[in-house]
Amino acid sequence: MAKKQLRVGMIGYGFMGRAHSNAYKQVGQFFPSQHEVVLKAACARNADQIKAFADQWGYESTETDWKKLIERKDIDVVDICTPNNLHKEIALAAAAAGKMILCEKPLAMNSAEGKIMVDAVEKAKVPNMVWYNYRRIPAVTLAKKLIEEGRLGKIFHYRAKFLQDWTIKSDLPQGGQGLWRLDVEAAGSGVSGDLLAHCIDTALWLNGRLDTVNCMTETFVKERMHNLTGKVEKVGIDDACIFMGKFENGSLANFESTRYARGHKALYTFEINGENMSIGWDLHDLHRLQIFDYKDEGKIRGWKSIHVTDNSPDHPYMANWWVPGLAIGYDSSFTHQVADFIQGLETGKPQGPTFRDALETQQVLDAILDSAKSQKWVTVAK
Amino acid sequence: MAKKQLRVGMIGYGFMGRAHSNAYKQVGQFFPSQHEVVLKAACARNADQIKAFADQWGYESTETDWKKLIERKDIDVVDICTPNNLHKEIALAAAAAGKMILCEKPLAMNSAEGKIMVDAVEKAKVPNMVWYNYRRIPAVTLAKKLIEEGRLGKIFHYRAKFLQDWTIKSDLPQGGQGLWRLDVEAAGSGVSGDLLAHCIDTALWLNGRLDTVNCMTETFVKERMHNLTGKVEKVGIDDACIFMGKFENGSLANFESTRYARGHKALYTFEINGENMSIGWDLHDLHRLQIFDYKDEGKIRGWKSIHVTDNSPDHPYMANWWVPGLAIGYDSSFTHQVADFIQGLETGKPQGPTFRDALETQQVLDAILDSAKSQKWVTVAK
Amino acid sequence: MAKKQLRVGMIGYGFMGRAHSNAYKQVGQFFPSQHEVVLKAACARNADQIKAFADQWGYESTETDWKKLIERKDIDVVDICTPNNLHKEIALAAAAAGKMILCEKPLAMNSAEGKIMVDAVEKAKVPNMVWYNYRRIPAVTLAKKLIEEGRLGKIFHYRAKFLQDWTIKSDLPQGGQGLWRLDVEAAGSGVSGDLLAHCIDTALWLNGRLDTVNCMTETFVKERMHNLTGKVEKVGIDDACIFMGKFENGSLANFESTRYARGHKALYTFEINGENMSIGWDLHDLHRLQIFDYKDEGKIRGWKSIHVTDNSPDHPYMANWWVPGLAIGYDSSFTHQVADFIQGLETGKPQGPTFRDALETQQVLDAILDSAKSQKWVTVAK
Amino acid sequence: MAKKQLRVGMIGYGFMGRAHSNAYKQVGQFFPSQHEVVLKAACARNADQIKAFADQWGYESTETDWKKLIERKDIDVVDICTPNNLHKEIALAAAAAGKMILCEKPLAMNSAEGKIMVDAVEKAKVPNMVWYNYRRIPAVTLAKKLIEEGRLGKIFHYRAKFLQDWTIKSDLPQGGQGLWRLDVEAAGSGVSGDLLAHCIDTALWLNGRLDTVNCMTETFVKERMHNLTGKVEKVGIDDACIFMGKFENGSLANFESTRYARGHKALYTFEINGENMSIGWDLHDLHRLQIFDYKDEGKIRGWKSIHVTDNSPDHPYMANWWVPGLAIGYDSSFTHQVADFIQGLETGKPQGPTFRDALETQQVLDAILDSAKSQKWVTVAK
Structure with missing residues (x-):
């Protein structure tokens, strides 16, 4: 049986461009389906760099103007791997052209943009998804299963952190390739949009909606040299962000x-x-899930470390990989996402996070940044 | 050389009464000094129970009225191990009688009470200390040393949690012996005064004062049967408490x-x-300290788990215990506290936390509870 | 009700002398019984040192000749904390005098000596015990319970290690106070008798007898200055010892x-x-027991870390200490041993390890050292 | 610049066939070189199964007779992924045909076979390598670097274990596809050749040659149904294998x-x-390396857990993957092996383990199995 082609047009070629490309190349071997992913075209402004990328990853062609890419008839899926400030424009054009869209996270610069994007893809009825890849780490997916099976009972607390240390050096510049995440114009925000967005996506998926939030942000290094202007400029992003809140189910965040x-x-x-x-x-230690089961007999109750690597249906996705005990890497989460996206196409049941799902995360992001500014409790828009 | 007697009068005989008594009995063997601790008298309202306690722990006599105990000439130190709502009255009387005072934490029901207590002991010039014992877990004391040596550099974040799970059952009653911590009349507050107080004491000691805080509290189980009245009554304590804030040194809490x-x-x-x-x-795992030292060479940088059990000056207090690798328990922190209290007497340099130190913790507790009520940022009083 | 006195005569005052003394002092408070332990006399050749020790720990009197101690009518229990080469002579005399005996491990220099000691205490019908204290770490006792309940099924493997690093420095001397464990004349052997003896005692208790063994030993530092002679002498102890073998139940060692x-x-x-x-x-991390329960449901199977600190009958000994989550230290294992020894007296059911139990460990030690010498498989004597 | 083709002929399509194929497909993207790997042909007896495998993984053609594969002019590299009993014959033929050879581990059924294979590839001067992939887990490679830099000093101990639990069920059959590792005819041995071989390869690489060994083996389940004959037959493999020994550098194994x-x-x-x-x-937890550095200052000495995921030259291979903190999986070790094999071709410096290196492991395997049989110490042949 001939497979149906899924011709990808990739916009961007950075860290995420590589991660997605690897997934497109692996999915057919590890999660065979009726579709065959074809790396049709890669696009970026710099012709030499995108050519080198395309050669290395096996893209059949290149473009230097994303509008051209979207116009091409031989592209089925547009993958948006650009800085955040370009997501909306590209997504609207792709939706208008009837392309399926896979968009990097966060969906948009804010929920106003996000709302427009959701409307566009829903009106165009194009399959769409956002790359909140951590949902598809097997241990995280297993957590979701345990929750869906009702094992946790009433939820009291949800705690999440995303901690890094790579910007402590005050002489690290902001802006431009590799560092656009430090430039508020390109990124929209700092750790909130880059890191907390992941935590929020997972939380909404596992624990339902957030009702109210109260947030503080901090910018430890106030000025940095800007790579694009060559000048020392004020830093506009948040370096750190803490928020507390309440979920709709009554648990504390x-x-x-x-x-x-x-x-x-x-x-x-x-x-x-x-x-x-x-x-x-x-x-x-992404291959492990920790659980404490109060139903265990008292004398042997304790925290259990599950090595989520059994090649059986017990451990999500793992039946398609190796043998028990052999961990897969971070990159596999993207392979799983492509596999699920394709499954969504084949079953007619779209897999999340869709643009609409990702809009909820954007609404929480808006609320926390509002709260940090107003220094008040804020209700999350719905 | 004859040792100088330090005659203890203990008020209360619960969990803390036992922990302190064990410390009084151990200190002479493990931290010999010029003082000899004598367990002179134990006091509680129930004559039979305090007699049994005194017999088991070797107190020479008993009292059923704490005022009588304080009047006794053969008592040098009054140890207050009662529920929180009695701390103030006893402390004022003890100070007036010129007794040294060791008071359980939190110092008081609130900072207004605490202020009065501080004034009293300072006016009376009696040595005083509050049992925030965690400062004297060797790993925690080692942390203090590393900070004092300036190894951490500028501080960005301080995170603390105190998590328990023993009140989830909604049919657990409140009030009375063993459960007074659930009764707002006796305890003043819930987890904030009982648990967060420890976190705050350690934080102020390690990281300096808190400037501003923003807090939320929650009472998950709204009503519980009250052991003293036999009726189902509203629960007045906080079951959970989250706060964020900023330290004077600029770090986030x-x-x-x-x-x-x-x-x-x-x-x-x-x-x-x-x-x-x-x-x-x-x-x-109280015998371990985790550190990450950025000065380590890049290729071998990582989190290090220090087993703080060397019987050498390297590891605080441990030279007085066993041999490397053999952990001491929770109870030792109290032994260390008595040893340091005595050292304070002998050197004339009082060891903290004094009542005055503990008042700072009380001020933070007031601020967070105010914030939880007003839903606003609150500046900590000083 | 007046308690029955149990008057202890301690011989030795080193590391173990301190550990046992602490246990004698604590047992009455934490494990009250019908007996009261009295620290009657401490004995060692150096009059000044033993006087200082006795003062610090509260022994009522001292002796400088252990024979005198044993003759005393006011001593019920002789505690042997001397180097190994004195165990036999003291134990025989104590048994002949009708004293109860608590002897440090290993029981003897070899099983020939041990056999004589067992015969002596059994003929004299004196209660006897050997300080293999690790049986009474709560987590280890819990392991014993799980085994007795038949939860493990057929046993395939038993693995044990006791690893230290304190003798790597080649300029560390051998012999004399504090270092007699490095002197083959005083210790009988090196790590086998000092460390493996513990591993073997626990193993025989948990897994039954060893049948056959095959062993290698190594002495990395061949010569060391001897503290007693002042000369560089050949090192007679084993610095390292590895053995494999088979238990009677078919499992591999x-x-x-x-x-x-x-x-x-x-x-x-x-x-x-x-x-x-x-x-x-x-x-x-002595307060934790790790278990893997194959009966757990497949998707949540994993290694569980049990924090053995619940003050309930679930966790051996812990009901007598603090509250859940608060760990006790290494020293508590000795307190438990005294408590159990007394319970043995009161119930008439002697608690192990008796001298007879400890003889089995000695027989394994003989067998492994024979094997190391002969380079052959050796059957353990019974 | 046009890349040089490296046309692979794969024999076998099981677990290892998949792992190698994934590596061949990934290497060009993550470790670009002057070579391009081409999946030319896959070979197995069952025409349908090998066709399905070739389709899934993108092999251009199939063969059902490995001799035909080796005869093909368009194959540069033969990859031997068959059961162990076929390695020799195929390798000899491939060498005779002048093909490069990548052979699964263990090299052979025994060292006699292995010696013949080494002679063949060396005589034919064909590049050759054995898939002991664990050398190329970044954390393991980092260990090698630390050793080469002389950081460890004199080595005292080398300990290795490979523990599994998948054959405990006594009704698991032996033999045939997926279970040939339990059939002594196909595998040669049990856990020694399958698992210990990995431990030995790493050890020889990190710690040098083994001198003498003393071994015991055990077969817990004595009979199993044989999938190929349908009869219950004696189990010929070792289910467990323990050995002790001495390395040439004096350390104990x-x-x-x-x-x-x-x-x-x-x-x-x-x-x-x-x-x-x-x-x-x-x-x-393959992405972590644990180290204890005695040169650390006393008070902060401890075991450090290095998360070997920095995309910098500090952490071997990782500069070619993602960003710090994002772990790669087991499968990457094969990608690294192909990358190094190609680097060996391009630099003229063959990367190990070559057939000759792998023969040393085979000699240790022979020695331990001899020892298990003779119950004596055995010197490893060289």
């Missing part, structure tokens, strides 16, 4: 993100405390 | 405490992120 | 001990792999 | 492997204790 936590490279952790079970996860 | 975190028995943890070093500690 | 494992202070670990459950323990 | 350690999926661990530094690693 404690979220924190920073790039000034010396010793933590990318320590995304969450812990959920339910009446009957608690669950914890940690990106630094 | 993220504190949380709850008795609804399934799977955590007494998980007091803190982490400090400095420019050059980060430090973490965890009461569940 | 893998044991190792060394004082040359850089980074390990006193890392006594064991792991037992049964058909249905595996169990692991580690002295460096 | 303690090695163990089993498939009966309940709770361990693929727990390959090693620890090296040097005078100045100790190092440990664990396949279950």
